[in-house]
Amino acid sequence: MTGQASENIVAATWTKPLSPPEKLPTAADIVIIGGGIVGVSTAWFLAKQGISVVLCEKGHVAGEQSGRNWGWVRVQGRDTREIPMMLESQRIWEGLAEEIGEDVGFTRGGCFFTANSSKELQSFEKWVDIARDYDIGTRLINGTELKKYVPGSAVDWAGAMFTETDGRAEPHKATPAIARAAERSGATILSSCAVRGVETAAGSVSSVVTEHGTIKTSTVLCAAGAWTSMFCRSLGIDVPQLRVRGTVARTAPCENVLNGNIFDHRLGIRRREDGGYTVAHGSVLEHPVTPASFRYFFKFLPALLQELKLVNLSFGREFVDEWTTPKVWALDQPSPFEKTRVLNPSPTPSVLKGIRRNLDSMFPQLADTPIVESWAGMIESSPDVVPVIDAVDRMRGFHVATGFSGHGFGIGPGAGKAIAGMLTGKETGIDISALRLSRFFDGSPIRPESSI
Numbered sequence: 001m002t003g004q005a006s007e008n009i010v011a012a013t014w015t016k017p018l019s020p021p022e023k024l025p026t027a028a029d030i031v032i033i034g035g036g037i038v039g040v041s042t043a044w045f046l047a048k049q050g051i052s053v054v055l056c057e058k059g060h061v062a063g064e065q066s067g068r069n070w071g072w073v074r075v076q077g078r079d080t081r082e083i084p085m086m087l088e089s090q091r092i093w094e095g096l097a098e099e100i101g102e103d104v105g106f107t108r109g110g111c112f113f114t115a116n117s118s119k120e121l122q123s124f125e126k127w128v129d130i131a132r133d134y135d136i137g138t139r140l141i142n143g144t145e146l147k148k149y150v151p152g153s154a155v156d157w158a159g160a161m162f163t164e165t166d167g168r169a170e171p172h173k174a175t176p177a178i179a180r181a182a183e184r185s186g187a188t189i190l191s192s193c194a195v196r197g198v199e200t201a202a203g204s205v206s207s208v209v210t211e212h213g214t215i216k217t218s219t220v221l222c223a224a225g226a227w228t229s230m231f232c233r234s235l236g237i238d239v240p241q242l243r244v245r246g247t248v249a250r251t252a253p254c255e256n257v258l259n260g261n262i263f264d265h266r267l268g269i270r271r272r273e274d275g276g277y278t279v280a281h282g283s284v285l286e287h288p289v290t291p292a293s294f295r296y297f298f299k300f301l302p303a304l305l306q307e308l309k310l311v312n313l314s315f316g317r318e319f320v321d322e323w324t325t326p327k328v329w330a331l332d333q334p335s336p337f338e339k340t341r342v343l344n345p346s347p348t349p350s351v352l353k354g355i356r357r358n359l360d361s362m363f364p365q366l367a368d369t370p371i372v373e374s375w376a377g378m379i380e381s382s383p384d385v386v387p388v389i390d391a392v393d394r395m396r397g398f399h400v401a402t403g404f405s406g407h408g409f410g411i412g413p414g415a416g417k418a419i420a421g422m423l424t425g426k427e428t429g430i431d432i433s434a435l436r437l438s439r440f441f442d443g444s445p446i447r448p449e450s451s452i
């Protein structure tokens, strides 16, 4: 445990040397683009059914969002469209370590959304009613009961919304472990293998072109996280998507002041398996403005208005980068995905300062506990903050799974099961019809039910 205090155990996921594939399979039933939790979970469920699947990741498995997130595995506070998939995901998380024979750091320590006033506490009642419909044991607790769970906090909260069955897992462990499980079940997982594009014959997918060669296939899943919109645009497919930067840190192992996850407007904090805490600011979402911000402005307006107090807009390098990136490219030349192997934004110094300040004021016992590692990740979101999981009409065989927003890690294994069902046509019992891509284009109202 002591060695983990100072090592970059999280960033090691994306700073280790790249290992390009020695050999490329020439054909597969299904090719998946993207080695985040969504891609690898889908590959695992497909491989377990004996389907030949190749997953191509341009950098490292879990090198982007799936290795950088807070690690919360929660159903609490979710959009109703995600709940069935999330409940299935929790069931998978529960047995995951045993099934794959590897530690993923999953444990159920409970999830608290704190309230600083009785009015704020009452505002949670709407979601508690939803939880009741799904038989989720979410309840409101008062400040006195909350103190029993968080005795070390210096804050006198009015209470919290609390779901005892919610939990957490370790992002730097879980996604690579699922990828290895997929490999053991027969999937081919290739890192340092960017997909440049997709070829078609008579309007149907015929192959995927990677930087290392071509793989014949009739079925593609684009689970490319923050790159999905750009990849799809190069094929003439419109997938509205924007990015927000999240800064995260972890403390050294320390006194146990909380064995769960707390979300407060000052701090998001959860206990880590190594005995430290993963911490982030509770009310800062940084959106680097890019040409896509203007292109999708009206589609994202409801989400923007909802998060208005939290969103910090910045104009900088990201705008120029996106502006100067080609919209289409030749498939025999390096693509933008090889140029940026790993999307690795820097943590924002002022946000890190805020995290330290808020941690010390909320948990004074941790004031001497050092923050030993910090990083940032680009969260990608759809306009209504829930994923798109769909087949694309205009290109037979091409599918998209993206827009998981700030809550795609916990739902990842359940999404993998649902997506595998979509790709094979097999019933999974998870209804994903509300996650169709056309909802952003057919005049349906765009209504975010939960926050990013």
Ligand SMILES: Cc1cc2nc3c(=O)[nH]c(=O)nc-3n(C[C@H](O)[C@H](O)[C@H](O)COP(=O)(O)OP(=O)(O)OC[C@H]3O[C@@H](n4cnc5c(N)ncnc54)[C@H](O)[C@@H]3O)c2cc1C
Pocket (backbone or CB within 6 Å): 033, 034, 035, 036, 037, 038, 039, 056, 057, 058, 059, 060, 061, 062, 063, 064, 065, 066, 067, 068, 069, 070, 071, 072, 073, 074, 193, 194, 195, 196, 223, 224, 225, 226, 227, 228, 231, 245, 246, 247, 248, 337, 341, 342, 343, 376, 377, 378, 379, 401, 402, 403, 404, 405, 406, 407, 408, 409, 410, 411
């Ligand atoms: C700071 C932060 C905090 C978060 N906190 C939580 C949390 O507590 N709980 C939770 O549930 N969720 C959380 N999330 C959200 C969660 O991490 C994401 O929703 C989830 O990881 C998305 O998984 P993914 O597989 O869709 O995408 P990613 O993990 O981003 O994976 C996509 C992969 O596709 C690859 N790729 C892209 N283009 C190509 C190409 N052309 N060829 C090959 N590969 C390509 C990328 O390199 C990338 O590795 C958080 C996210 C961030 C950034």
